[in-house]
Amino acid sequence: MTSEMSAAGRIYQWAGMFIVGVCLLLPLDTRFRKPHDDFPLSWYPMFASKRPDLESPVYAVAIWPDGHEAKITTGTWTTGGFNEGRTQLANAVKQGKEASERFCQRIVKGMRGRSSFKGAERVEIRIAKIRKEDWFLEEKVPEKVRVLRGCQVTE
Amino acid sequence: MTALRAVGRHLAFPVAPPARLGMIRVLLGLFILYDLWFSRTALPRLVRSGAEHWEPVGVMEWLALSPPSESVVRFGVYLTLGLFLPWTLGLAFRVVGPAAAVCLFTLWSYRLSWGMVYHNFHLPAFHVVIVGLMPAAAAFSLDRRIGGRWERWLGWQPRGAEEWTGRTLQFLTLVTALTYLLAGLAKVRGEWGWAWANGQNLLDQIGYDAVYKDLLSGGAGPLLPFLYQHPALLMPGALLTLVVELGAPFTLLSPRLGRVWAVGIWGMHCGIVACMDIWFTYPLSFVPFLLFFPIERLLGRWGNGPSASAGLAEPT
Structure with a gap:
């Protein structure tokens, strides 16, 4: 036989379940609040949006004097993980020339001391047009590439 | 009728051995300790992203806080680590539980305020807050081992430990189910509607992520070309995803349904990996x-709380 909870205990638990349950279900009603990402309640429709045929990724490359290039991974400029690094780079580009120039310098700063970037003379932030099917089934070559910003690597 | 009555009883008067909640508290604590220990140096360095990337969420947004300094974050990390040790051991849980939950919630709010909200933080944050605010140290705890001194001192000896545990587990189930239900509803209420189940959008999302990984990370996984060659293979995966996400609320009806669902949703996460x-x-x-x-x-015989391993009727 189990002992019974007090009435106050029951109210405490039911109230908690009701409040949290309602809060969690709020995103279903988009009349008052547009979908957006947040914590601890997220309005973000993960994996639900339509993707365009042509993706337009923003990325960064290091360039050596002989023209040889290497990709720069997000770990160079953030410890916040791949998605955070990707978002920060894209946001810097969206914010305009000054922000993207500052970001380019931040990438250069992150490259310092890394042997894989030894001798690199320039960093470029680029945007590409990529058709996913071609990218994965044929050659990994973008349909179009545009340089958005560039900066010199200084010691 | 008997089955329906069992479901009704389980919904209205859930009971469970306190040892189960005690073990969940211990494992949740170990998970947080593991996660925080391995991110203890990366978390303070996020400050170096610069104020222009500060997009506060959670506590940081509610209190309109600007980015803290690295040393403040480092202090917060070690304070939270320090609190999750007694949390896991079940020591002074009446105080440690809520305090650890508040610290972790604040720390994770900071963590997610740098332009990217990672969705894998939401569910553990809710679980920590719920477990931290409930009497989850009635078993597998030092509080019990030392004769309930802390419990008595802090006045935390609620009557009906089995009912407290049952309802807390129901609360955890509700939150888990709703988070997955929302993910499922977002898919079928999106531009694709129920056609999401044909797998095309899933392939597009996987491809989109992989293109970025090729350009900004270690590279896309080896499965990508194969998936693009055989897109129909993703249809069962997409269908199963919708079934387990939209079917999540059924876990409230019985632990047996919950067990089947748990294996399904775990399989879905393995598929994502x-x-x-x-x-x-x-x-x-x-x-x-x-x-x-x-x-x-x-670990029944090690459980030291009331009805730690008692054979309480397990609803089916």
């Missing part, structure tokens, strides 16, 4: 789904 190399560590650890399993029986 295989196709996208995205590790939702909390669900992958299986800790959030252990509430459906009589895990207390594994």
Whole structure:
């Protein structure tokens, strides 16, 4: 036989379940609040949006004097993980020339001391047009590439 | 009728051995300790992203806080680590539980305020807050081992430990189910509607993520070309995803349904790892789904709380 909870205990638990349950279900009603990402309640429709045929990724490359290039991974400029690094780079580009120039310098700063970037003379932030099917089934070559910003690597 | 009555009883008067909640508290604590220990140096360095990337969420947004300094974050990390040690041991839980929950919630709010809200933080944050605010140290705890001194001193000896535990597990189930239900509803209410189940959008999402990984990370997974050659293979995966996400609320009806669902949703997360190399560590650890399993029986004789290993009727 189990002992019974007090009435106050029951109210405490039911109230908690009701409040949290309602809060969690709020995103279903988009009349008052547009979908957006947040914590601890997220309005973000993960994996639900339509993707365009042509993706337009923003990325960064290091360039050596002989023209040889290497990709720069997000770990160079953030410890916040791949998605955070990707978002920060894209946001810097969206914010305009000054922000993207500052970001380019931040990438250069992150490259310092890394042997894989030894001798690199320039960093470029680029945007590409990529058709996913071609990218994965044929050659990994973008349909179009545009340089958005560039900066010199200084010691 | 008997089955319906059992379901009704389970919904209205859930009971469970306190040892189960005790073990969940211990495992949740170990998970947080593991996660914080391995991110203890990376978390303070996020400050170096610069104020222009500060997009506060959670506590940081509610209190309109500007980015803290690295040393403040480092202090917060070690304070939270320090609190999750007694949390895991079940020491002074009346104080430690809420304090650890508040610290972790604040720390994770900071963590997610740098332009990217990672969704793998939401469920463990809710679980920590719920477990931290409930009497989850009635078993597998030092509080019990030392004769309940802390409990008596802090006045935390609620009557009806089995009912407290049952309702807390129901609360955890509700939150787990709703988070997955929302993810499922977002898919079928999106531009694709029910056609999401044909797998095309899933392939597009996997491809989109993989293109970025090729350009900004270690590279896309080896499965990508194969998936683009055989897109129809993703249809069962997409269908199963919708079934387990939209079917999540049924876990409230019985632990047996919960166990089946837990295996399904865990399989979905394994699929995400295989196709996208995205590790939702909390669900992958299986800790959030252990509430459906009589895990207390594994260590029953070590449980030291009331009815620690008592054979309470397990609703089916």
